[in-house]
Amino acid sequence: MKYFRSHILIGINETSLNSGVNAFIQALRQELAKNDLQEEINVLETGPLGFFGKGICLTVYPENTNYENVKIDDLPELVSDHFLKGRPLKRLMLDASGKFDPKFNYEHRIVLRNSGIIDPESIEEYLGTGGYEAWEKALLQMQPMEIVEEVKASGLRGRGGAGFPAGLKWSFTAPLEAEQKYVVVNADEGEPGTFKDRLIMEGDPHQLLEGIMICARAIGATKAWIYIRGEYKLCINRLNLAIKQCHEFGILGTNIFDSGFDLDIEIKVGAGAYVCGEETALIESLEGNRGNPRWKPPFPGIKGLWQCPTVVNNVETLANVPYIIKNGSGEFKKYGTPECTGTKVFTILGDVAHPGLCEIDMGTTLRTIINEYAGGMKKGFKFKAALVGGAAGVILPDKMLDVKMDFASLNQYAAVLGSGAILVMNEHQSIVDMLWSILRFFRHESCGKCSPCRIGTQHLYALISKIRKGEGTIEEVELMLTTAETMQQTSFCALGQSPIMAIRSALENFKDEFIEITKK
Amino acid sequence: MYKEICNKYAPTKDNLIYILHDIQDTHPQHYISEEAVEVVSEYLKVPANHIFGVLTFYSMYSTKPRGTNIIRLCESPPCYIKGSDNILRKLKTMLSVNVGETTKDGAFTLELAACLGVCGNAPVMMVNDDVYGDLTEEKIEEIIGKIRGGN
Structure with a gap:
């Protein structure tokens, strides 16, 4: 094995690909070779680096220097300054003051521990980090019910939004006698402001596959489907490659590790419908139908895909599983709070200094996330509110900054953790406008199956549009609330039950804005 | 040409979304015509109205000709x-x-x-x-x- 003095990690994602990262890497290698550094400096193409800069972003290890928006023309200066003279090129650094240091972002990582460090397209690198050891343990040393019990003991809750305990979900399906059972992975990430699953899949696709395998073994499924958004081309390519590598290594296929267990994983590409994030709608879509949700019960765990017992889990949920099986539930429970164990991946957007993602303990306060993981507010801006959990989330004002970000704590405030999206707004932004945008989203995404949601989302959008124009009355503001309450009580699935959250939280915390605009 | 695309997939209904993606991607005007719906309907033995239902449900599909x-x-x-x-x-x-x-x-x-x-x-x-x-x-x-x- 070769040893290098420094490693240049280059984040390959949609943005960098668009900035021509492939040509950039070629130019970088040439520039290093020109300076005779190719044996000393390693260039590594990897997944998300943990921060969002513009254009092509680099991290240099071991110094842990972050660069953003690096162009081919900058390379001679960068290579000569940083790698020959050994002083970072301040001009291109993410935060030249050095105040923001995303490295402690890595302290408590489970699902993103390899992301931005290993090459996601190499199974060898995943194996080198201890990858697939949990799969081997689950397959050869553990009985299916032991796996279920271990996941149950870990307290792992679904990371898709609702927070249902994963082990409990598995325990309904595992004991059933059936000719065929399925694992379905919900990778149809559509909650506005959420892209954690994309980053997990882009950064470490094998970890997700390992989680799927363990789940399949636990419930006795021999076939798994990953239902992924059509827009996530890079994820689809990387997952397909990872599945192929697993077959070559005998990690997937028939009679895996001579255990007698067979498993195949296949990818299904969605076609653009937010409602398909609902598990029964997703199953309908997999079967080749419109993505209308089904009546529950029976729950998918009993009768799911093609009426077979099916466990549907979110990407992040399954990506936690290898860690739990390998290290035991006790280790996992060291993270987070007693009620909500483990970590959570958050995506922080809007007017913060450093938008991006972070994986931190459940129960960390919103203030800590914004100040320490996103570098605080953008210069010159003041915090006004944060939309937490996407469109199906809540708008939290500054007095709620110390709320703990976990399922149980947020529930106390009738709020939701949802998918972990945090959209920060500054003091100049209008809550009425924000709510308008949210309700426009719901109007577009209602599937039309049940009347409360189909008509209600239209009605809400009409009301907020009128109010936004300054033509509404205070009675109409109240009408939004009662309409959304009726929808919450009568809608068929979570989509129609969700608009109440944003509306109620907006009115509770920012009523003045609505009063003011109706007086115009 | 639609038939050839269909033939790449097993004639089961769960492949409908794939077939429609494929037809739309290969059509120079990126849409799915009535003619295409009929061919797929015949191939999968699924009523054309079901296919039209699916087609109009998902935002990535178009029933109208589109630009390059x-x-x-x-x-x-x-x-x-x-x-x-x-x-x-x-x-x-x-x-x-x-x-x-x-x-x-x-x-x-x-x-x-x-x-x-x-x-x-x-x-x-x-x-x-x-x-x-x-x-x-x-x-x-x-x-x-x-x-x-x-x-």
């Missing part, structure tokens, strides 16, 4: 607060089209999309399979110009 390049601008809250409305206005005036319309030369169709999952670089749009982030009005001119030039 399809612009899908995100209008979800994270992009909206970063000014996606200004970008939309710019695109509309630059291309002289409304949402859902195709330019006279058939080069671009302008569409709106829900969250594309690239919110770290909002406002964002996709042109065909490529993502463009951190959009500004100047950047729009550059991108459209480049694609026009490339054609």
Whole structure:
């Protein structure tokens, strides 16, 4: 094995690909070779680096220097300054003051521990980090019910939004006698402001596959489907490659590790419908139908895909599983709070200094996330509110900054953790406008199956549009609330039950804005 | 030509979404015609109304002919607060089209999309399979110009 003095990690994602990262890497290698550094400096193409800069972003290890928006023309200066003279090129650094240091972002990582460090397209690198050891343990040393019990003991809750305990979900399906059972992975990430699953899949696709395998073994499924958004081309390519590598290594296929267990994983590409994030709608879509949700019960765990017992889990949920099986539930429970164990991946957007993602303990306060993981507010801006959990989330004002970000704590405030999206707004932004945008989203995404949601989302959008124009009355503001309450009580699935959250939280915390605009 | 696409897939209903993707991607006008629906219906032994139902449910499919390049601008809250409305206005005036319309030369169709999952670089749009982030009005001119030039 070769040893290098420094490693240049280059984040390959949609943005960098668009900035021509492939040509950039070629130019970088040439520039290093020109300076005779190719044996000393390693260039590594990897997944998300943990921060969002513009254009092509680099991290240099071991110094842990972050660069953003690096162009081919900058390379001679960068290579000569940083790698020959050994002083970072301040001009291109993410935060030249050095105040923001995303490295402690890595302290408590489970699902993103390899992301931005290993090459996601190499199974060898995943194996080198201890990858697939949990799969081997689950397959050869553990009985299916032991796996279920271990996941149950870990307290792992679904990371898709609702927070249902994963082990409990598995325990309904595992004991059933059936000719065929399925694992379905919900990778149809559509909650506005959420892209954690994309980053997990882009950064470490094998970890997700390992989680799927363990789940399949636990419930006795021999076939798994990953239902992924059509827009996530890079994820689809990387997952397909990872599945192929697993077959070559005998990690997937028939009679895996001579255990007698067979498993195949296949990818299904969605076609653009937010409602398909609902598990029964997703199953309908997999079967080749419109993505209308089904009546529950029976729950998918009993009768799911093609009426077979099916466990549907979110990407992040399954990506936690290898860690739990390998290290035991006790280790996992060291993270987070007693009620909500483990970590959570958050995506922080809007007017913060450093938008991006972070994986931190459940129960960390919103203030800590914004100040320490996103570098605080953008210069010159003041915090006004944060939309937490996407469109199906809540708008939290500054007095709620110390709320703990976990399922149980947020529930106390009738709020939701949802998918972990945090959209920060500054003091100049209008809550009425924000709510308008949210309700426009719901109007577009209602599937039309049940009347409360189909008509209600239209009605809400009409009301907020009128109010936004300054033509509404205070009675109409109240009408939004009662309409959304009726929808919450009568809608068929979570989509129609969700608009109440944003509306109620907006009115509770920012009523003045609505009063003011109706007086115009 | 539709039959050939169908033949690549097993004739089971769960392949419908795949077949429709394939038909749309290979059609120069990126849409699914009535004729195509009938061929698929025959192949999968699924009623044409079911296929039409599926086709009109998902936002990625079109039943109308579209331009060579399809612009899908995100209008979800994270992009909206970063000014996606200004970008939309710019695109509309630059291309002289409304949402859902195709330019006279058939080069671009302008569409709106829900969250594309690239919110770290909002406002964002996709042109065909490529993502463009951190959009500004100047950047729009550059991108459209480049694609026009490339054609």
